[in-house]
Amino acid sequence: xxxxxxxxxxxxxxxxxLSKMANSGIKIAVSCAYYPIKPTHxxxxxxxxxxxxxxxxxxxxxxxxxxxxxxxxxxxxxxNEWDKAxxxxxxNGRVVGEIGLEIGSKDEVEVLTKQLSLAKKLDLPCIVHxxxxxxxxxxxxxxxxxxxSGISEDLVVVDHINRENLEIVLxxxxxxxxxxxxxxxxxxxxxxxxxxxxxxxxxxxxxxGFNDLxxxxxxxxxxxxxxxxxxxxxxxxxxENGMKIFR
Ligand SMILES: [Zn+2]
Numbered sequence: 001x002x003x004x005x006x007x008x009x010x011x012x013x014x015x016x017x018l019s020k021m022a023n024s025g026i027k028i029a030v031s032c033a034y035y036p037i038k039p040t041h042x043x044x045x046x047x048x049x050x051x052x053x054x055x056x057x058x059x060x061x062x063x064x065x066x067x068x069x070x071x072x073x074x075x076x077x078x079x080n081e082w083d084k085a086x087x088x089x090x091x092n093g094r095v096v097g098e099i100g101l102e103i104g105s106k107d108e109v110e111v112l113t114k115q116l117s118l119a120k121k122l123d124l125p126c127i128v129h130x131x132x133x134x135x136x137x138x139x140x141x142x143x144x145x146x147x148x149s150g151i152s153e154d155l156v157v158v159d160h161i162n163r164e165n166l167e168i169v170l171x172x173x174x175x176x177x178x179x180x181x182x183x184x185x186x187x188x189x190x191x192x193x194x195x196x197x198x199x200x201x202x203x204x205x206x207x208x209g210f211n212d213l214x215x216x217x218x219x220x221x222x223x224x225x226x227x228x229x230x231x232x233x234x235x236x237x238x239x240e241n242g243m244k245i246f247r
Pocket of ligand 1: 007032098207
């Protein structure tokens with residue numbers, strides 16, 4: 001079955017790995033902005049956005065994957081004068097991500113709030129990161145900021161959902177991203193969440209990038225789902241839900 005990996009960092013992958021993903025069934029993926037060391041200047045962010053939006057899209061093509069560029073300021077990438085990078089997003093952005101909160105500091109809240117208001121103004125979908133630490137508390141804070149922003153539930157994926165923050169996000173109405181990657185969810189855990197809560201509001205992703213080795217987890221999860229559930233339902237989390245929000 002054709003699959004959509006809704007959150008990767010293609011910059012961290014070689015053409016060989018991207019080709020393996022394509023061969024496993026991944027036809028389309030969102031390539032999210034993230035700079036692996038804290039940038040010292042906002043120009044670093046802008047150049048990364050440019051790279052993701054052109055160079056990476058072309059590398060994806062070579063490997064047989066359509067890459068949708070997502071540009072945004074990750075909470076771990078906040079630098080001086082970060083707001084100047086927003087102009088680039090405003091002029092060129094198609095998807096805003098990866099944004100969100102890591103520890104929930106005042107700065108992070110401000111950066112997230114500004115980006116959400118930009119996304120709302122431009123009617124762009126957003127990928128919102130939730131952290132590993134204090135997941136429940138920080139997710140509550142994120143939902144609060146999202147609600148205050150007034151952005152449509154259909155434009156937002158709250159990502160890296162697990163059993164700790166699932167109920168909070170489920171009630172909120174946003175899309176929910178299940179990241180299948182060692183240290184986040186196993187294929188079995190993702191399948192059990194979908195089995196319990198249905199196929200309608202979940203998206204699958206690998207978040208594969210600079211450190212993560214496992215890049216075929218979306219296709220593997222879809223394979224398990226196909227063994228156990230109706231093809232029509234599986235198709236929703238494999239590709240259709242992603243198409244609704246990102247296309
Ligand atoms: Zn990510």
